[in-house]
Each structure stands twice: as C-alpha cells, then as structure tokens.
Amino acid sequence: MQKVFDDVHALDKRCVDKFGLSEELLMEHAAASMMQYIRGKFSNNEKILIVCGAGNNGADGIALARLLYSQYDVSILVPYHVKSAMAKLQYKRANLLGVNIIDTLSVLSLEHGPDVIVDCLFGSGLNRDLDDESQRLLTRLNSRCGHKIACDIPSGINKQGQVTTVGFCADITITMGALKTQLYSDVAKDYTGNIIVSDLGVHRSIYETATNTFLLDSADIKLPLRIKQNSHKGSFGHLSVIVGNKTGAGIIAAEAAFAFGAGLVTVITEQEVNVPYHIMQTSILPENCTAVAIGMGLGHDRKAQVKQILNRDIAKVVDADLFHNDVILTVLNSENVVLTPHPKEFCSLLKRTKLAEITVVELQNNRFKYVRLFAVNYPQTVLLLKGANSLITYNNIIYINPLGSNALSKGGTGDVLTGLIAALLAQGYSAVNATITASLAHCMSATNYPKNNYSLTPMDVIEGVKVL
Numbered sequence: 001m002q003k004v005f006d007d008v009h010a011l012d013k014r015c016v017d018k019f020g021l022s023e024e025l026l027m028e029h030a031a032a033s034m035m036q037y038i039r040g041k042f043s044n045n046e047k048i049l050i051v052c053g054a055g056n057n058g059a060d061g062i063a064l065a066r067l068l069y070s071q072y073d074v075s076i077l078v079p080y081h082v083k084s085a086m087a088k089l090q091y092k093r094a095n096l097l098g099v100n101i102i103d104t105l106s107v108l109s110l111e112h113g114p115d116v117i118v119d120c121l122f123g124s125g126l127n128r129d130l131d132d133e134s135q136r137l138l139t140r141l142n143s144r145c146g147h148k149i150a151c152d153i154p155s156g157i158n159k160q161g162q163v164t165t166v167g168f169c170a171d172i173t174i175t176m177g178a179l180k181t182q183l184y185s186d187v188a189k190d191y192t193g194n195i196i197v198s199d200l201g202v203h204r205s206i207y208e209t210a211t212n213t214f215l216l217d218s219a220d221i222k223l224p225l226r227i228k229q230n231s232h233k234g235s236f237g238h239l240s241v242i243v244g245n246k247t248g249a250g251i252i253a254a255e256a257a258f259a260f261g262a263g264l265v266t267v268i269t270e271q272e273v274n275v276p277y278h279i280m281q282t283s284i285l286p287e288n289c290t291a292v293a294i295g296m297g298l299g300h301d302r303k304a305q306v307k308q309i310l311n312r313d314i315a316k317v318v319d320a321d322l323f324h325n326d327v328i329l330t331v332l333n334s335e336n337v338v339l340t341p342h343p344k345e346f347c348s349l350l351k352r353t354k355l356a357e358i359t360v361v362e363l364q365n366n367r368f369k370y371v372r373l374f375a376v377n378y379p380q381t382v383l384l385l386k387g388a389n390s391l392i393t394y395n396n397i398i399y400i401n402p403l404g405s406n407a408l409s410k411g412g413t414g415d416v417l418t419g420l421i422a423a424l425l426a427q428g429y430s431a432v433n434a435t436i437t438a439s440l441a442h443c444m445s446a447t448n449y450p451k452n453n454y455s456l457t458p459m460d461v462i463e464g465v466k467v468l
C-alpha cells in the first residue's frame, strides 16, 4: 500500500523548511530521476524531445535536457516564454551549454520523429483550461510515435483529475515526491500509463507525512487460505444470497462466493431456480447464516422480506437495485455493512441520503470529493465505488484499487465482486478487509486472464479467483 496526497506543495515546502533543502535541489532530483529512467531504457544518441512550459514543470524538463545533453540528441521545445525564476535559471544554463532550443514543433522533421517525448508542459500548476495552442500542441504530440514520458502529471490533467479538453497520453508518468490523487481519477487512467515516484533529495518515507488516502497493490491481498486441518464446512461460514427477478445475478454471486471459500452458500428465492448442485436453496434466511448478499437482480418487490433481512444483525453486502430504494437508509449507520454501487447507483444513494443531487458526469469528474462526502457522514459503513479505479472507503480512509481493467466492463462482473466480498464476510473478515481483498482478487483474476481483453466472462473471473 502506498500513500497518496491531494497536494504535495506542503511536502515540498516541508523539505525546504525542515531539512534545509532548496527548490533547486528538489528540481535537480526530479530531473535526475527522469534521466535515470531514460538511460535505463534508451541507448546513446537516441532522439529526445522535451516539451517545456513556462513554470517549474518546464524547468524540470530544461534541467533534464542539460543532464542528457551530448549523450542523446536532445531538443527542447519551449512554446511560451519561461516565467518562473527556476525556469529562467534552467533555460539560461541549457542555453550556455548549447542545447537545441526550438519554439515550434514544425521545425522537427516528421520522418525522423523523436524516439522519446517528455511532457513538461504543465504539472501541478495547471490552473485553467488549456488554450487552443496548448490543445493543438498536445494533440500533435499524442499523434507522434515514440515513448512518451509525463513529468509529474500528464499535461491537461487538472487538480480534480479531469481532462477538460486534451491531455498528454503517456506511457509512463514519473511523478515527483509522492503519488497524487488526481492521477487516480477514472479519466486519468487513459493518460498516465504506468506511474512511478521519484525521490526528491530525501527518501520517500521522509518526504511523505500522514495521509488518509492509500493506493492498494497486489501485495495487500489476504486470501482466505485455510490453516487448520481440523475443520468442517461450518468452519468457513454460511452465506445467504438473496435471488430476485433477475435470477442470474444472485446465482453468479453465489458461485463466486463458493469459489472464494465460503463453506456453505444458500440462495434465498421465492421460486425454485436452477443452481449448481453445491448451492442450496430455500425461501427464508437460514438461522446459522453468517453473511448476506442482497440487491443484485433483486427488482423492487419483496419489500417486507428485504427490510427484515436488512434489519438482521448479520454482516452484509448491499448492491444494485437497493440503491434505488429508501430502505437502504436503514443500514447506513450499522457496522459490518458493505455497499458496492456503480456510479449511477452511487448518485442515487447520495440523493437518498440527501448528501448531494448530482449527475453521473459530475460524480465521475469528482469521485474523490463525493466518496469523501459519504465517508465523513457514514464513517463506519464500507463503500466501494466501482470504476476504472475503484475507491473503497471506511473510517474516513480511502483505498484506491488501480488494478482493474477494461476486460471487466461486462454485465455480471459486479455480481462476482459482491459474491467475493460476501464470501469473506461469511468467513469472518471485517467489512473493510473483506472489501479490499475481494476487490483485489476480482481485478487480479481479470489481469491474469490469458486470452484478450474482450472475451472475459463472469465465470472466467470466478475461475481466475480459484487460482490466485
């Protein structure tokens, strides 16, 4: 798990004030880390274009040009007059050294385009929408071949992680000092490429302070591996999955839960349904049930039974149709509840809780803001907001799961996730630990799928979970 910060200016300042570093020293480390990356990947004399803006993001790029000069065929494109003191200083040094400085992209030959393009146009200082010239420039850079590196933040991604017009599409983002939340909006995922962090003169563990946002990785998974041999099916919980109108949703969840270690799985259904032989079915909640999954394909009937189930003091995952029903309000202040809405369902939840009345577009533009709003009001409820980067919150902490992929954009994969979380709840995991591990397992299964990114089915996700 890595720390993530909304803003690192305070961390930069702390390095200067507390450890006696200077802005220039931080910048030299930023440039050196990009140099190291390029040296590790490209042989001498490769053609490198560094596009530099007027502020300190541009200054990082100009310093990089100085470091690479003579080993590589370096050009810097400086489309605006350099403005910040550091950019002016770095520009003067590059000039004295004889670095090739150009002010328009058309000077470069199209046939022999650069092998590497480094985007140092705008970083954390992007404070307004891009003008036409910057949009044109980024569009042209995106259309060129070559390995694309973004310095700190791909240009065009603003503080909220939005790309209002054009953004630089990087293969890799080398971000300075620490990870930033804006790099983990759903939109940003199509621009950042891989993200790595550069140290800025002190080790990252010293640079970073406390935070309430964390980036999950595959090492954070805690699989339900069984330890004791002296066990029986009852040792691993009994999950009840409420099956509604769309019976497939509940059955997929039940199958996923069985594959993820639940000892017993029963579907609760009014009419008999076709389920695999190992899944039981009945019309009322079994007495010994240790967790419930409810909402997937439920429809809007059975209100009395739903209310009764939600009021039972059992760990639960609540999904899908229930976000469109005020009955959801009854579970919001309880412990051991996990909510798994997709963006449209989360908008409905926000409306029902009277926290906000917003569109899906507004939510997707501000995912962190609204997840935090929910977290502040319902700190003991676990929320997983689905998306390209799913966000999990509990106790005012946000965990980002960046491991998902577009292969998961299929009907029924969310039902698998609900089943996985429920399986762990049934086996005694805390709500937040169940959600983190299940969410990681869901994404890792999709990543390990060996075929392509269009053919994954919910059953493939379940098969993948079996071999993690």
Ligand SMILES: NC(=O)C1=CN([C@@H]2O[C@H](COP(=O)(O)OP(=O)(O)OC[C@H]3O[C@@H](n4cnc5c(N)ncnc54)[C@H](OP(=O)(O)O)[C@@H]3O)[C@@H](O)[C@H]2O)[C@@H](O)CC1
Pocket: 009, 012, 013, 023, 026, 027, 028, 030, 053, 054, 055, 056, 057, 058, 060, 083, 084, 121, 122, 123, 124, 125, 126, 127, 128, 129, 130, 131, 134, 151, 152, 153, 176, 200
């Ligand atoms: N602080 C430190 O110690 C360290 C900082 N570091 C580096 O500094 C970067 C932050 O630098 P920064 O604050 O100078 O901002 P930056 O991203 O260069 O942009 C500001 C410039 O862009 C302009 N501008 C903005 N929006 C625009 C638009 N839409 N269209 C056109 N212009 C626009 C804006 O114009 P102005 O508002 O002045 O008119 C200003 O000129 C950070 O990302 C990291 O790379 C590292 O070296 C480590 C140490």
Ligand SMILES: Nc1ncnc2c1ncn2[C@@H]1O[C@H](COP(=O)(O)OP(=O)(O)O)[C@@H](O)[C@H]1O
Pocket: 320, 342, 386, 387, 388, 389, 390, 403, 404, 405, 406, 407, 408, 409, 410, 411, 412, 413, 414, 415, 416, 417
């Ligand atoms: N582009 C994507 N990148 C990462 N994860 C995705 C992507 N598209 C969908 N997912 C994941 O797939 C699941 C889809 O769930 P959902 O929309 O509820 O589907 P359903 O209700 O049909 O089962 C969620 O866990 C979501 O995070």
Ligand SMILES: [K+]
Pocket: 057, 119, 120, 121, 122, 123, 150, 151, 152, 153, 154, 155
């Ligand atoms: K940049």
